[in-house]
Amino acid sequence: MPELPEVETVRRTLAPAVGLRVLEVWTSGLPLRLNHPVPTAALRDATLGRTIEAVRRWGKYLLIDLCDRLVPGPASMLVHLGMSGRLRLMDASQPRPAHTHVALALAAGRARTPTVELRYSDPRRFGVVDLVVRGQERAHPALAGLGVDPLHDGLTGELLYTASRGVRRGIKLFLLDQGVLAGVGNIYASEALWVARIRPGMQARLLTRPRAEALAQAVHEVFARALEHGGTSLRDFVNADGLEGENAHYLHVYDRAGQPCPRAECGQLIRRTVVQGRSTFHCPRCQRR
DNA sequence: AGACAAACCTGTCTGC
DNA sequence: TGCAGACAGGTTTGTC
Numbered sequence: 001m002p003e004l005p006e007v008e009t010v011r012r013t014l015a016p017a018v019g020l021r022v023l024e025v026w027t028s029g030l031p032l033r034l035n036h037p038v039p040t041a042a043l044r045d046a047t048l049g050r051t052i053e054a055v056r057r058w059g060k061y062l063l064i065d066l067c068d069r070l071v072p073g074p075a076s077m078l079v080h081l082g083m084s085g086r087l088r089l090m091d092a093s094q095p096r097p098a099h100t101h102v103a104l105a106l107a108a109g110r111a112r113t114p115t116v117e118l119r120y121s122d123p124r125r126f127g128v129v130d131l132v133v134r135g136q137e138r139a140h141p142a143l144a145g146l147g148v149d150p151l152h153d154g155l156t157g158e159l160l161y162t163a164s165r166g167v168r169r170g171i172k173l174f175l176l177d178q179g180v181l182a183g184v185g186n187i188y189a190s191e192a193l194w195v196a197r198i199r200p201g202m203q204a205r206l207l208t209r210p211r212a213e214a215l216a217q218a219v220h221e222v223f224a225r226a227l228e229h230g231g232t233s234l235r236d237f238v239n240a241d242g243l244e245g246e247n248a249h250y251l252h253v254y255d256r257a258g259q260p261c262p263r264a265e266c267g268q269l270i271r272r273t274v275v276q277g278r279s280t281f282h283c284p285r286c287q288r289r
Numbered sequence: 290a291g292a293c294a295a296a297c298c299t300g301t302c303t304g305c
Numbered sequence: 306t307g308c309a310g311a312c313a314g315g316t317t318t319g320t321c
Contacts (some may be wrong), residue, residue, distance in 0.1 A: 003314065034297070034317070060315080083315055084299075099299080124298045126315060142316095169291060178316085186314055234314065235301080254314095276293075279313085296318080303311080 002081045004060060004183030005226035006237050006245065008151065010087050011057045013240035014064075014118075017089055017106060018054060022047040022066070023114045024105035030125065033082060038102055038129045046075035046131050047104060058137070059146050059182025062087065064118075065134060074134050078142065082126030089240045092117050099123040146182040150219055155181065157213030164204040164212070171207065172200035172275055175219075184219065187232055187254045190281045192218040194253045199287045200273070200280050225250060253281040261286055 002010070025047055027040045050066040056076075057063070064077040079087060086097070092105060092114045100121040105114035120129055132140045147163075148155055163180050164171075175181060175189040184192070193200050195218035198211060207215070231237055231245030234255065238244055248255075252262050257272035261283040268285035 006314080032297095033315085080315085082297095083313070122298095123300065124313090124315095126297065128316095167290085173291090176315095188314095232314075237314075277295095278315095291321105293321085294319090297316090299313105301312085303309105305307105305309090 002060065002085070002231070002237055003185030003188050004057075004149075004151065005188070005223050005247070006231035007057055007060050007062060007081065007183075008227060009231040009239045009245060010081070011055050011062055013243075014055045014062075014087065014089060017052050017064075017116070017118055017240075019051060020106035020108055020116070021051045022049065022104050023107050023112070024048075024103075026103040026105075028101040030101060032101065032122065032125045033080070033128050036128070036130070039131060042131050043077065043102070043129075047077065050075075052106070057149075057151075058143060059149055059178060060185070061128075061143065061146075063132065063137070076132050076134055076137075078128065078130045078132050078140065079120060080128035080142065082122060082124060082128070084124040084236050085120065085122040085127035086236070086238055087240055088119050088121070088238070088242055090117055090119055090242075091115070097121040099125075101125070102129050145179045147178060147180040149182045150223060151183070155216050155219055157209065157216040160216050161207060161209050161212035164207045167204035169204055170201045170275060171198055171204045171215075172280060174204035175215075181219070183223075186278050186280075187234075187251070188219070188222050188226070190254050191222040191252055194282060194287060195221055197286050197289075199289055200275060200282050202289060253283065255279075256281060 025044045027038045031037045053065040053067045062079040102120040104118040107114045137143045175184045196215040226247045229247035232247040233244035256270045260267045273280045
């Protein structure tokens, strides 16, 4: 479900959790991605009695930093939302959503009674909840191979140009490669290629310098637009407050097969194709090459 | 290197 | 109303 703009929206809406202390840790015991169980005991060790110091994002991963006033906390809770994962901050008296797998009960200051819970729910269990050592994020296999994060690292045309030399795969698959760019998923790959007027199946190695520049700009543009609208909710996505994003109304081509291309002078009908088993949308006139 | 399929798991929508 | 089948925003793994 969630790509960079959705994960960043969750990160921002988790701000009220910063400064709260973990009083209890609960897990469902069910395994998540690749049959990996949530490391309950280690999670307790790393979080109980500690305070949420910050929430960071790396590509589609969230890092919830924990520390103790006396003992500097070396741990962060690593979360990936997979397809159907939700991270929500809810009143502790509210019932837990179906398919909740992790709940951290939180309280302000010295309070002994939790007021809110940070809850991870995920019906399809394609997500990840794990622990990483702060400062050694790259030691975690999920983070070891991650490429450039467009929001922090300044994605440039030069980077796309360099990374795409010799790559015979289609440019859409190249954009989806998290080892090149961390954060682009299936929706925004189609969106960025439409903005940059590039055909999704074009071999990545054929990217010219000017077109690489246009594509880098396009990724920035579609991400900024999605962030303004709080992310794209086609089915499952909600932010930490449980609110849907509005960006589905503003998509150019994704899920718009048969509708006219939004470029006023074009009007050609948007086409859906399947690339590596995944829906891909483009305008056959604007994106000829 | 990369194309391709299948796998993980549940919910929702479509068509008969 | 029921039921089978297709499909879903992600990632990994195995085969060719």
